[in-house]
Amino acid sequence: MTPRQIVASYLLIQAIGTAAWWAWLLYDPESTKWFQPAAWPVEALLGFWLGDFLLLVGGSVATAVAVLRALPWAAVAIWSLTAAVWYPTLYCIGVSVMTDQAWIASAMMVAMAGLTLAMATIYGTVSQSPSTIRVISLTRTAALGWTVAQVVIFWGIFLWIIPAAIVEFEQRLHWSRFSHSGQTVMSLVVLTAASVLGLWSGITMATVGDGTPLPTATAPKLVVSGPYRYVRNPMALAGVLQGIAVGWLLGSPCVVGYAIAGAVAWHLFVRPIEEADLKKRFGDDYRKYQNRVRLWLPTFSTKRESNQNRHESLRIDDDEPGIG
Numbered sequence: 001m002t003p004r005q006i007v008a009s010y011l012l013i014q015a016i017g018t019a020a021w022w023a024w025l026l027y028d029p030e031s032t033k034w035f036q037p038a039a040w041p042v043e044a045l046l047g048f049w050l051g052d053f054l055l056l057v058g059g060s061v062a063t064a065v066a067v068l069r070a071l072p073w074a075a076v077a078i079w080s081l082t083a084a085v086w087y088p089t090l091y092c093i094g095v096s097v098m099t100d101q102a103w104i105a106s107a108m109m110v111a112m113a114g115l116t117l118a119m120a121t122i123y124g125t126v127s128q129s130p131s132t133i134r135v136i137s138l139t140r141t142a143a144l145g146w147t148v149a150q151v152v153i154f155w156g157i158f159l160w161i162i163p164a165a166i167v168e169f170e171q172r173l174h175w176s177r178f179s180h181s182g183q184t185v186m187s188l189v190v191l192t193a194a195s196v197l198g199l200w201s202g203i204t205m206a207t208v209g210d211g212t213p214l215p216t217a218t219a220p221k222l223v224v225s226g227p228y229r230y231v232r233n234p235m236a237l238a239g240v241l242q243g244i245a246v247g248w249l250l251g252s253p254c255v256v257g258y259a260i261a262g263a264v265a266w267h268l269f270v271r272p273i274e275e276a277d278l279k280k281r282f283g284d285d286y287r288k289y290q291n292r293v294r295l296w297l298p299t300f301s302t303k304r305e306s307n308q309n310r311h312e313s314l315r316i317d318d319d320e321p322g323i324g
Helices: 003-027 029-034 049-068 074-099 103-122 140-172 183-209 234-250 253-282 284-292 302-319
Strands: none
Touching (some): 003 029, 003 049, 003 074, 049 074, 140 234, 140 253, 253 284
């Protein structure tokens, strides 16, 4: 699929999904209790029907058509749609923070807003590949700034809002949570260690690779230093461990399962795309790195790496004129 087809397909799916959700709410108004604070009247949520149908459903369809036909106003339309989606998203998050309720609605809106933003960032770039990987060379300051912003947003979404929604879902279904002695301390230790690994990885990607961890602003340089010296995807490993630690801290089997499911999804669908891109851009340099450093389990074979580097150095010297 081309980038235009990817964007248009998602927007149509978004329109259909939003319309179906509203059809459910209007058919069964009692279902609104899943998506708003308990003390609020049914009309507090149902009152959004006109805005959602015009801006989110209609806007998604119109933007999908504009993108598919490459109309001149398509870029303006998709960014306008993104703004339209993010406003109710921020409203939902604000409500959840104030009431510690309606996290399911916040998680749903964050997912929609994040995917719409992703579609906006990959549309209209000539060099954009269908795999949505874009190489951008940034200054160190810009790369660090974008990386920090990404860390704050991603941690807030995947380690706070979504786990809170999962726990709320468990509570509504009266599913029990687990607990054991030392749970808080041990889970926080793992969470802290994983967070340090994630920050170290992101900073290394920014300062050494001149890019960010996001595929749509990926580093133009191959990074094999810092934590990447020991594991090929330290940020993915850190994210999985963070998710498991949050589930452990909350005593939520579903949050732990969510983290593991994320690891499986990344391994099966994201990893092959990233590795294919790295092989294409860096060739033998990446293949050697791939053979030397494992994907998930850290590699601490410093002595073997040193011997291999010395062997490669001697081989290079032998190829020079006048040697051997």
